[in-house]
Amino acid sequence: MLGKVFERVDAYRDNATKTERKFIDQLKDMDRNSLIYLSITDLAESLGVAEATVLRFCRKLGYKGFQDFKLHLSQDIATDVGDDESKPKRLADEMADSILQAYKQLDYEECLRVADKIIGARKLCVFAVGNSQIAALAVKARLIKAGINAENASDNHAQAIITANLSKNDLLILFSVSGGTLDIIKLAEIAHANGTPVVVITNYSKSPLSKYADYLLYTSRKEAAYEGGSLATVASQIYITDVLCTAVFERLGERATENAGKASGAVSDKSV
Numbered sequence: 253m254l255g256k257v258f259e260r261v262d263a264y265r266d267n268a269t270k271t272e273r274k275f276i277d278q279l280k281d282m283d284r285n286s287l288i289y290l291s292i293t294d295l296a297e298s299l300g301v302a303e304a305t306v307l308r309f310c311r312k313l314g315y316k317g318f319q320d321f322k323l324h325l326s327q328d329i330a331t332d333v334g335d336d337e338s339k340p341k342r343l344a345d346e347m348a349d350s351i352l353q354a355y356k357q358l359d360y361e362e363c364l365r366v367a368d369k370i371i372g373a374r375k376l377c378v379f380a381v382g383n384s385q386i387a388a389l390a391v392k393a394r395l396i397k398a399g400i401n402a403e404n405a406s407d408n409h410a411q412a413i414i415t416a417n418l419s420k421n422d423l424l425i426l427f428s429v430s431g432g433t434l435d436i437i438k439l440a441e442i443a444h445a446n447g448t449p450v451v452v453i454t455n456y457s458k459s460p461l462s463k464y465a466d467y468l469l470y471t472s473r474k475e476a477a478y479e480g481g482s483l484a485t486v487a488s489q490i491y492i493t494d495v496l497c498t499a500v501f502e503r504l505g506e507r508a509t510e511n512a513g514k515a516s517g518a519v520s521d522k523s524v
Contacts (some may be wrong), residue, residue, distance in 0.1 A: 257325040258284075260313045275301060277311065288326045292318040292431060293458040319432070353472040354488040358495060366425075366451050367499035370395070373423035376402045379411045380427035380496040381435055387427050387453070387489035394497040398504055399511035408435045413440045420447040429471065429485055430454070431459025440464035453492055455485075456480045469496070 259282065265276050270493050278299050280286075287295070295318070296303045310321040354466055370376055376395075380388040392402040402425075412435075418424060424443045428436045431454040443450050444464050452465035455472060462468060474487040501508040 255323065256328045257313075258328075264313060270455035272309065273374060275299060275305070284325060285378060288322050288324075288329065289433065291456045291459050293460070294456070297458065303326050319430070343484070348489045350472040350484040350488040351491045354470065354491050357459060357470045358492070359469070360495070360499070362469060362501065363496050363499040366405040366469070366496060367503045369423050369449055369451070369467070370400065371503055372501055374421040376400065376423050376425070377418065377420065378402045378404050378425040378427075379412055379415070379436065379439055381408070381433060383483070383486050384429060385501040386486050387493050388425075390490055390493045391425065391497065394493065395500065395513040397512045398497075398501055398508040399514075400500065411435070411439055412442065415442045415448070416446070418443060418446055420449070423451065424448050425451040425453065426461065427454075427489060428459075429455050429489075431456045433461070437461050437464075454490065462477050479481075 261276055261280065265273060268276060283300075290298070292303050292306055296306050299306075306314065306318055310316075310318050315321045315324065317355050378388045378391045388404055392404050405414060415424060424439065426436050426440060431452070437460050440450050440452070440461055441464065449466045450464050451467040451469065452461055453469045453471060454461060455470065456462065457468065457470070469492055469517065471492055472485060501512075504511075
């Protein structure tokens with residue numbers, strides 16, 4: 253089935269069931285610029301259908317899933333709308349807005365609660381995939397200066413094996429912009445089965461991953477499918493990471509200051 257997204261939708265409507273036609277009409281009434289920012293959970297809830305219904309519909313149109321549907325819709329919108337604005341200025345605005353939106357929905361009390369769990373954890377693991385791994389590594393880099401080691405692995409199999417051996421005395425921090433990354437959801441499922449507390453850092457409160465969160469922190473809410481892994485989104489993740497680690501330093505007090513001093517001394521001869 254060829255053509256733009258809603259050309260495919262219109263073409264399919266002729267052979268759709270009565271129930272599917274109702275779904276299609278509701279979908280067509282939605283603002284397309286808003287649609288590309290929704291998670292599958294958000295869309296299903298707003299249309300009063302099951303997530304499986306949305307997924308089946310996308311596949312009937314020839315897409316791999318809802319994310320693939322949104323990717324093609326985003327490309328259609330980008331083709332239809334010109335962009336005369338300076339690209340460097342637009343990127344700067346997007347990055348600044350991403351951080352500002354993360355700040356507006358920040359719950360510092362939740363950060364302090366997570367900080368207490370980080371400090372008290374027997375073992376701390378911070379996992380992500382794709383560009384979100386940048387934020388996960390940032391957590392590790394910042395916390396080691398406070399004397400806290402955060403284990404990180406980029407291999408999916410290694411992540412699963414490490415998570416399988418965590419207990420209720422440990423802590424798992426997971427990054428996922430969409431909250432729909434299958435490998436990360438699997439880690440949350442494993443941790444939940446073990447009774448391991450899970451911290452989720454994501455854009456969406458209503459997502460498959462968020463269901464497993466004992467603690468939930470939000471990055472900027474909006475990211476179109478074609479922007480997946482954009483550095484503007486990473487910037488908001490780094491901001492949340494910095495705030496979270498600042499909360500850890502606050503809780504540790506003088507101990508963190510002493511450890512940070514030791515860390516600085518250990519690398520003082522690495523620069524000219």
